[in-house]
Amino acid sequence: MNKKYAIGVIIATAVAIGIVVSISLGESSPKGPITGNVSQNESISTSSPAEITKIPSNATARPPSSNPIKNTPLLFEAWPGQYDVVFPLFQKYLKSGDSVFIQGNPTTVQSFKTNYFAPRVNVQIVKVTGNLANIEANSGSWPGGYDVWRYIYESESQYEPQFTVNQAGAQQLWDKAREYLAAYNTRTGSHAKLWVVASWPETSDPQAGLAPWNWGQAQQHTDLLTVEVHRWQENNLTRSIDSAKQVASTGTVNWQAQTSMEIQNGHTLQGAIDLIEGAYSTPGVRSWEPFYSNNYEGLYTFLEIARGSGAPANPPAVSITENPSTGPSPLTVNYSSTASGGTSPYTYSWLFDDNTVSTLQNPSHTYQGLGNHDVVLKLTDNDDVNAYATSTVNVTSSISTNANYTSSSGQYQKMHFIFIAWESQYSKSFPILQKYLVTGDSVFLQTNHPDRDASYKSNYFAAGVNVYLVRKTFGIQDMISNSTSWPSGYDLWEYDYEKGNTYEPQFTPDQAEAEKLFDQAMQYVQQYNQRTGGHAKLWITPSYPEVNGQNWNWGEAQQHADLMLVQVQRWQESDPARSITAAQHVAESAGSWIVQASISGQHTVSGALNFINGTSGLGGIKSYLVFYGNNYDGLESFLQQVR
Structure with missing residues (x-):
């Protein structure tokens, strides 16, 4: 138990x-x-849990x-x-x-x-x-x-x-x-x-x-x-x-x-x-x-x-049949429902784990992400009596071993790669990362619950894989307002130094002014460490296209953070030489730094691999952070080729 x-x-x-x-x-x-009449001014959690317990057919009782x-x-x-x-x-x-x-x-x-x-x-x-x-x-x-x-x-x-x-x-x-x-x-x-x-x-x-x-x-x-x-x-x-x-x-x-x-x-x-x-x-x-x-x-x-009025003598019941129940992404599943009991006609409310809803009796739904996907069906009869059923399907990878790109050598085995995982995607990304990552690779867990997720640092991934608990921060004002309540246990604070209200409203491309913000952030990290007894580091992720119009000295900028990642992937597909040149410019002055590649959005696995090949000889590169968003197929394809 x-x-x-x-x-x-x-x-x-x-x-x-x-x-x-x-x-x-x-x-x-x-x-x-x-479904429900939840207050519209209340933010309701829509995170998908790992699994649903199957509802028994004999749920009624004397x-x-x-x-x-x-x-x-x-x-x-x-x-x-x-x-x-x-x-x-x-x-x-x-x-x-x-x-x-x-x-x-x-x-x-x-x-x-x-x-x-x-x-x-x-x-x-x-x-x-x-x-x-x-x-x-x-x-x-x-x-x-x-x-x-x-x-x-x-x-x-x-x-x-x-x-x-x-x-x-x-x-x-x-x-x-x-x-x-x-x-x-x-x-x-x-x-x-x-x-x-x-x-x-x-x-x-x-x-x-x-x-x-x-x-x-x-x-x-x-x-x-x-x-x-x-x-x-x-x-x-x-x-x-x-x-x-x-x-x-x-x-x-x-x-x-x-x-x-x-x-x-x-x-x-x-x-x-x-x-x-x-x-x-x-x-x-x-x-x-x-x-x-x-x-x-x-x-x-x-x-x-x-x-209520007591359990009905002949309550409604409903069951789900799915076809297919497993297959490669993207997987289109045809659902059919069978209702009995209660008083017809029935109404149907399907909720899929991406929070989309259908009111059809027999809907279809397409799943992109790998892993298990759940659906809940609520059936309501003409007397407003409800019945529930659940179903789970499994989406597998559609990627062949050498899809999109063929590596001619084992040069990637000597490189270190970093992957970010968000709380909402653990169930989809963790199995892939667990399967492929090796000693020297890293997983950065963006979490609001470092105490809960600390166990992943020691007993989930392969030996020698570094796991860091990351607090995502949204600018200096976010740190001022909220950092005193952040729980202990974080290894890194990620400070996305980009312009826009969701990142840093005080953004400036002027290096000296930017470094003042970095120093201020460092002070809040130190205060956090003193309060919690922690050893968190400041990780800054500036966007090269937004800051380097001033021709930054990246070695100097590095002195104002513990860890520096520079986003140079912007032109990875549209102008590969430009991204490589940007990386070269950073490498000219930076010491140990992290390069970002991407397989998310308009970016591709082949584009990321070509970019990595073009920059792998540059000095000072500590590792490559490969940003994948929700592209789990791309993540597995990338790892199949580099690991």
Whole structure:
């Protein structure tokens, strides 16, 4: 079981907190969006998650005999990437006393606290903290605005390596987390609460030979307390119910319980309902959270039972057939849907992972990028009852080994290449880069989550491949306004010194004035390093066509940055000699520098290789950064030839 997605949980919370508590179960990104009336002034995440859990055909369930769900508050989580799927459902069904806990940037999701859900639906913004070491290292840079910090207390390295089953020892760790929380609130002016998620089977399961904890006492060392008793929801329901009663018997007050329909971990909608019905009378239960992960059909059916008219006797169902299911890029897939049940006529809403939508019953869609692509189909019958289905296809490379260009020698093996990867393209570019890169090559990861992506530096790419975590900056003003909140862990700050509001509004081609901006940027990097204990470097990427009308001395410019890349690829195809001459001019004065080639947009693999051949003998070239954009076919073609 993936414990990060804790599945059946009891929460205890001090009465004095005065807020309804929800259960945060990780930061996975289930699929979205499908449809909905999301506020137009709110920026909703449209990033594509790695995969969708297949929706089961038996997602409907028997309503509980007394239907206690109608009479108890409900709690639901939402993760970035699924807002557009679940928010419309929560908006439609939830009522006063229910809660939505949102994991996301406080600035981005703040408006949902006041102007989206029904009146008196409690909305809280949650920070997933990781373990105590992560809190200590990074909480000083977390932005203000969080309502809750969620601290999972379980015995795995990504949760709490200092884990102990001794209650007194555990409470000392929780007290330490509260100290960091207090410092966060003082720094940001926030009023966040500490929420500890403790695993019952790991801490106080009598059947496992562990001494029962006094949960009422443990509750005094945190603001919100979740105790995971979900483990046996399907295979030993009585044990889960008895665990809930044990927590209740030790003085916990105003606590909450979680059930689950997370199908990838073996849980079902029916099991979720059974646990609520069986433990409904347990003293002190404040509310229930049905954890759904990617099981949107189960979520919909649960909400119909709990807040709607009840599960329909003959609900609609829909399935998808795709043809072909795999093939080379560009891949055109013909989809067909089969609907049954409910009341016809049906309406259809398809959402593809490039965020395009179709309302046809049987649409076609063309995929360019390599890898898996998901589609979600929402079917609505004439009574406004919904059903969901998902499908995944795989796009392979269409490039032959020597497409576009034939290398006559192994000269490229001695060169070092750099490739940038953005968060939104990891799933497509990483497999290609992992396959081909060798010692001396580099991957620059542009990320907003250096703590999460740090693992790629040591255990993903081939030995000797350099991996750097990069913060993309947008001019001096961006650094002034935002750098104090950037988290620790960055190796490089990328400063695109180009003109235009998205880059450097203070842009000047005058070298002396430009170097003043570089020096100012360097000061902010140093301040960042002092605040975070980091060792970040300043990486400047000037555009040769925009700056060198003044005939810059590139060796001198280099003294104002740690790393210099010059974009000389502008004429790579249209006037190759001009790009090569520009590179020669930089090399005349520069020391160790990076040359940019491109296979994106109007640029081609053959053009990049010809340009690299024409400049490979120049002095001072540290490596070539090959910019590929979303041209994954071109990326693989290039690497097949140089690696």
